Amino acid sequence: MIFADKLIDAILEKDNPTVAGLDPKYENLPAPVRVMAEKKFGTGDAAKGYAFFEFGKAIIDAIYDIVPAIKPQLAYYELLGPAGMEAFAKTVKYASSKGMLTIADGKRNDIGSTAENYAEAYLGPRQFNADALTVNPYLGDDGIRPFADLCERYDRGIFLLVKTSNKSSGRLQDLMTSDGMHIYEKVAELVNDFAKNSTIGKHGYSSVGAVVGATYPEQAKTLRGIMKRSILLVPGYGAQGGAASDAAVNFDKDGLGAIVNASRSIIYAYASDRWKNSFTEERFAEASRAECKRMRDELNLAIRGK
């Protein structure tokens, strides 16, 4: 089954259009996780990598039955070097074993012959074996094709950056072209070209998706219209300031075609104003589950009410 169908089926089955982002930062991990890791492995990267995996595993165990996908952010794992990559690989494998879809957030990109290596590393069956990867489109068609090809070959997915959630994303993405379109619209057309030429699943979607930040709802409306075949991965909800109603504009009239990410608000829920009085630090994973449920209900309300 193609990735797009697997993802939408999972969203429907769990009635939850959420992806949980894993952005582990050692200093911010719950004390019990750090203490356990340091007892076993001291204070080097091996200890931290162990902590990253155990932290992710605990959260996966707490949410896998209610959240369809996780998105480990490679930058955090790479900060630990090879030990971090090991933790990343184990986390992806563990999440898959629990039936979650895995989106490697690496924003990889290069010219075609080099991009083939990234595609094979992350989406191929022999290395990290993730279900999907985020990809930066700045290099154009031949920098995207190796990723799109592997999506077809291995039933994987990609999410191409179109309009990112950060404050200054407009510096390049909002530039107006001479034919009256913004760059983000031009990139959306590029994404749509790849999506149209890929396998379209039973829900009407391709496995070539796009990243559209919840922090830019006006642009998202336009982009939803251009990329009719692309599932939108929507970051920026929660800690970055995007509201459920902002995220909701990315969904189609049937309430499908998008998945909303939250990272810090889920994984550090135990330390948040909302949950810190309900859960001790030891119960961090339960706090994550509570936040996932709250987010799910808030999103579903916003999507169905829009």
Added chain:
Amino acid sequence: MIFADKLIDAILEKDNPTVAGLDPKYENLPAPVRVMAEKKFGTGDAAKGYAFFEFGKAIIDAIYDIVPAIKPQLAYYELLGPAGMEAFAKTVKYASSKGMLTIADGKRNDIGSTAENYAEAYLGPRQFNADALTVNPYLGDDGIRPFADLCERYDRGIFLLVKTSNKSSGRLQDLMTSDGMHIYEKVAELVNDFAKNSTIGKHGYSSVGAVVGATYPEQAKTLRGIMKRSILLVPGYGAQGGAASDAAVNFDKDGLGAIVNASRSIIYAYASDRWKNSFTEERFAEASRAECKRMRDELNLAIRGK
């Protein structure tokens, strides 16, 4: 000393504006390297990682006295997973120990809080500890700032993608904006903003550089003019089809301000039409040295003759 000065000093000292790109692909490595690795470690990623390091080390040993910098391409190492990242780390460390400057070609990018992790991982002193990193600018100012900040803090460099060497780079990069400029010119202005606001070294250059493909010499002339403070990293020479005269337009009137990359034509020189009759496969590193000398002389002639 800031990175820009270290790099230009090394180019002047060795009279060679070349960076050797390490793009190791296991199947393409010289047979003696593969045989040695498989004898020691079998056929898994550990063997391949060992081969990647030994291959890179042999080339570094053969060229470090005549080539100022190397550029390991992360995609190739990541294909081997954690063992590949280990080989990458060891290669960077070894090249540094031989006095070469190291440019990690990772084209990393993300929103600010996440980009900080990439910056620290590659440019910080505690992990990969490279001298410079290639960065994708699509996310705008706040996706670039964490990298630029670490350049200042640790005397590191970045090269932001402006006009890439691949065939379809124009799909986005050549779009014309409503004020009559191409996107690659707009990105060049963004790069120049960062360069102007960074430390300028004794040669007049900032450590915030740019990637401009040798395959687009007309655009390179314009870009040289916009980014007067940025060292241009010029890929696309050699195997990708860029000529020495095409690469030469990236240099300033004093013959400085650029460094030309070649990867496959250097590392696989022993198998090339030019050198395969002069060197056996066992002598692959000597063939790389011969190709580096040839390239150096060809480039210097083109730069001084332009």
